[in-house]
Amino acid sequence: MSRVFARAAVLALSITVAAPALAAPQAGADMILTNARVYTVEARQPWAEAVAIEDGRIVAVGSAAEVGKLRDADTRVVDLGGRLVLPAFGDAHVHPLFGGLSRSRCPLQDGKTIADYQALIAKCVAAAPGDGAIYGVGWSDALFPPNGIPRKELLDAVTTTRPLIFESVGGHTYWLNSKALAVANITRDTKDPPNGTIDRDPATGEPVGSLQEAAMELVRHLIPPPSAAEIQNSILYVADHFNRLGIVSWNDAGVDFGDDGGSAMVDAYKAVMDAGKLTSHVTVSLKWKNERGMDQLPSLLRAAERANALGIPTNTVKFYVDGVIPQKTAYMLAPYQNSDERGAPQIAPEVLKQAMVAIDARGMHGFFHAIGDGAVRLSLDAIEAARKANGAKPTWHMVTHLNVVDPADQPRFARLSTFAQFQPTWASWYDYMDLTVAAIGPERAKYIYPAGSIVRAGGKLAYGADWPVGSANPLEGIEVAITRRTAGDPNARPLLPDEGVSLKEAIASHTINVAIVNGFDKITGSIAAGKSADLVVLDRNIFDLPVYQISGTKVLLTLFEGKPVAGAWADVDAGSGR
Incomplete structure (x- = not known):
């Protein structure tokens, strides 16, 4: 049987450790990663020992013995020496x-x-x-x-x-x-x-x-506008920086477009992609123009259609609902501490609802910048309006930042099938948090970044660093998501430690959950047969480490579609060779 036909035969198989041998005849895989601790982020098969790769895709996951049956004379076998393998990370919020x-x-x-x-x-x-x-x-x-x-x-x-x-x-x-x-x-x-x-x-x-x-x-x-070369160089810089951190999927969270549907940013992605240098799965969120109303919808839809035709997935609209807390531009349900001000929404609530109903009806997704508890409520109200108007649709929506979330709104994320997108490292920004607490007072400070409460209420998280606002390092984010303290410092002052999440939840929120909100969950975000071979190899097993050492873990190798985009095989191969 030819390798092409053999690949088609095994593409949908994911070999578990206890699975029977694959049926003969077999053809060899291009590559087998073996002698590893593989955490797949797949509930059906969370752990494995080996992964087989063919033409940049995963064709088998399971025990070393079973996956080893796909080896032939042309298969490269990489002995990972017991190192931890995870799905490559994603980021749901990048600029x-x-x-x-x-x-x-x-x-x-x-x-x-x-x-x-x-x-x-x-x-x-x-x-x-x-x-x-x-x-x-x-x-x-x-x-x-x-x-x-x-x-x-x-x-x-x-x-x-x-x-x-x-x-x-x-x-x-x-x-x-x-x-x-x-x-x-x-x-x-x-x-x-x-x-x-x-x-x-x-x-x-x-x-x-x-x-x-x-x-x-x-x-x-x-301010001089950026040239086409500057825009492309920015994309290349981010791709290299993120690949080194183990990231191969991101959402460009707020791209401008013209009335004709044109976008310099989309054109730059197309140029980088055509040059073979876009080493990540990238989706674009179009920025809703707050200074306009529903009249912009036709040009927004043209922009999405044009970007998708160019091969840049664009199915999300970014709404900037409010500002930030220290300057009192975030929209709060009640006035700021010792003040009559409560901020104001930057989009009229009825326009926000109309826009959400319209884009949800077309299968597009809403992505809301909401920092104050008032802006969070307006965002969830708009999502609820869309769900009621359009019925159950295969759309995800997402609210980001969530600096303060009123307890009444925390369970709504689960009810509305809406992802809560936190920037986990922000929980360790003590100086900024002090400004926030001073502005909103001690009572509302009990509800800052309530990640744990939203998870306990059945909601799901998808992490996005809001880079360059915060560090994009997923391993730092995973640690702080658990501890709510400065990475690497067990003695640091915690921010509402009960709002931390588990290690497995933090990993899922940096991998498969990001893949879902980025629209890439069928091709990346977990380690399963049929998915792109997007993997990271770490220098230490974060499941065995004291939690305050997770942020010090290094990504030794990042694979995108089966090829190293950061690190090298020599960095991880314990010496089995071909």
Whole structure:
């Protein structure tokens, strides 16, 4: 029997350790990974010893003896020396362009103090002669207590002759110097735009140097737009960075599109894919334009149709329902602590419901940025409206961030078949959490990132780092998801430790659950016959480690469609050879 016909015969078989031998005749697999601890994330067969790969796909999973029957003279056998094998990880929330530009245009991520930021910016100004604006990303809200709002005087100390525009690590705030305010003609008389705030001195009304949410658009024209090459390089940077972390699936969470359905980001993915350099399964979420209403639906649908025709899966719409808590732009059910403010939704609730009903009816998925408990409720209400209007449909929906979730809404994720998407490492951002607690008060602070409660109520989690806002390292995320403490530090202050999840839940939420929300669960996310050979080999077995050592575990090898995209066979082969 030819190898092609043999592959077709065994493609649907997943050999369990106790399974009978495969029926003869057999042909050899291209490769067998053996002498391993294989955690499949498959309930029917969670553990195995070996995996056979043919043409980039898994053709058998089971005991070393049974899978070894697929070996012939041309089969490469890799002895993993007892190492742990997991499905390659996925990420349900990534911003590749924002992340790529944040590393190429005056990055501030390495700064730990305001003085660090000033020194980094001064170097960028010196390296770019002329009078154009200097743009960068990466300052932390936590360095500007009590509300995360920086002032222009700190940037004026660097230069008053060049516009300086620096975006927060979370992407919700611009920090400007006086020159940028002047060039953009932003004065005490400039009105706040819808869904945006010009931060002002309470005594004088003068702009202090920070713009929130939609107010950022007032200076966007001063920032040079990225070139096609910059966009492609951002994708390549992310692919390489993620592959090294064991990630081969991601969701680009908020891509812009034009009225004609065109998208520079989709075109860049197509170019990278055609060059054979897109070493991950990638899906795109189209960004709902809050400044418009239902009139944008036809162009959104054209954009999705065009992207899918180009081979870039695009079946999700990203809604930005609110802002962030420290600056009080997140939408809360009740006013902030010691305040009459409660924030405001950035999308009218009825428009949000109409949009959800419309896209759900077309088999598309909703993806909601919701940080305040009010925004979470609005998101779930919109999903509920779609479920009632359209009946049971094979659509998943997802709410991300969930900084605060009212107890009444926690069981709704299960009832509405909606995934809760947390950024697990955020539970260890103590300075940011302190700003959050100060803003919302101690009672609501009991419901920050309630992952464990949502799981206990029957809900499912799908993790997304919101990279570059947070670390994309899945092993760090797995540990913090369990401990709710700083990775590697058993003595760190925990954030609501009862909201931690189990190791198996954390792994599933970085693998198969991400594959489901990314639309790739038929081809990746678990180790089963017929799926793409997307695997990671770790240097230690995280099931046997003290939990505070999980984050220190290294990915030795990442396979995408059966080929190494990070690491090498020599890093893992204990020496069995061919």
